[in-house]
Amino acid sequence: MSQLKAIIGLGNPGAEYDATRHNAGAWLLHALARDAGDELRPEKKFLGRYTRVRVAGQDLHLLEPTTFMNRSGGAVAALMQFFKLAPDELLVAHDELDMPPGTARYKQGGGHGGHNGLRDIVRALGNDKSFHRLRIGIGHPGDARQVTNYVLGRPGKAERAAIDAAIDECLATLPQAVAGDWPRAMQRLHSFKG
Numbered sequence: 761m762s763q764l765k766a767i768i769g770l771g772n773p774g775a776e777y778d779a780t781r782h783n784a785g786a787w788l789l790h791a792l793a794r795d796a797g798d799e800l801r802p803e804k805k806f807l808g809r810y811t812r813v814r815v816a817g818q819d820l821h822l823l824e825p826t827t828f829m830n831r832s833g834g835a836v837a838a839l840m841q842f843f844k845l846a847p848d849e850l851l852v853a854h855d856e857l858d859m860p861p862g863t864a865r866y867k868q869g870g871g872h873g874g875h876n877g878l879r880d881i882v883r884a885l886g887n888d889k890s891f892h893r894l895r896i897g898i899g900h901p902g903d904a905r906q907v908t909n910y911v912l913g914r915p916g917k918a919e920r921a922a923i924d925a926a927i928d929e930c931l932a933t934l935p936q937a938v939a940g941d942w943p944r945a946m947q948r949l950h951s952f953k954g
Contacts, residue, residue, distance in 0.1 A: 763818070764938050765821060765843070766821040766845055767823075767851045767852075768823050768824075768835075768839075768850060769786040769787070769853045770782075770785035770832055770852065770854040770855070770878075771786030771824060772828055773826040780911065780912050780914055781910065781912075781914070782855050782911040784854070784856075784923055786853075787896075787924075787927060788853045788896060788927045789823075790824075791927055791931060792813065792815075792822060792931055793813060796814065798811050798813055799811065800824055802826070805838060806825075806838045806839045807825055807827050807835035808823050808825040808839075809823070810822065810839075815934055815938045818939075820938065823839050830876040830879070833882075833883055834884060836881050847889075847890045848868070848890045850891040850892060851891070851892040851893070851894055852878065852891055852894070853894040853896060854878060854893065854894070854895065854896065855896055856873075856895035857898060857899070857907065858900065859897030860897050860899050860922075861919045861923045862897065863926055863952070864927070864949055864952070865895045865897075865949065866892065867892070868890065868893070870889060896923065896927065923954075929954065932948070933945040933948050
């Protein structure tokens with residue numbers, strides 16, 4: 761199994777989207793950088809905000825695309841080409857409608873599940889779906905017609921606390937994931953109920 765070399769945190773750019781559910785992947789990335797005593801900085805060549813941190817003794821590239829969600833693939837492709845990364849060396853953190861707040865799951869491969877950020881990344885990687893995902897539960901509004909407003913809306917206080925608790929648990933399992941011990945990382949994360 762290949763080693764993890766980069767984490768992509770998906771969201772939409774701009775202050776008006778910072779606190780919206782669709783930015784849960786970016787929230788994780790900022791928390792990881794902060795825990796490492798660093799912060800993401802604008803990097804034009806990667807169409808996003810970037811930094812490099814060490815986790816479990818290994819360098820990790822962190823990238824938050826600053827394109828809109830449905831154009832995330834260009835930023836991911838730019839990072840991969842520059843550092844010569846393979847798709848299975850990537851972990852893409854994103855919001856997940858099909859899981860309640862307070863839960864998160866690792867997954868490798870699979871479809872985009874209707875997520876526009878994942879859809880664009882798969883397209884940019886020439887339909888290679890072998891990258892790892894970190895699905896951060898945000899819940900579902902209950903009606904497909906309400907999804908857009910829901911993901912672009914802000915979670916309530918209790919909901920945000922549950923999402924943040926799941927993100928903290930994700931960060932606690934990252935050293936195992938980075939070391940390639942996916943079974944242990946998954947066992948711990950998948951049993952967490954925030």
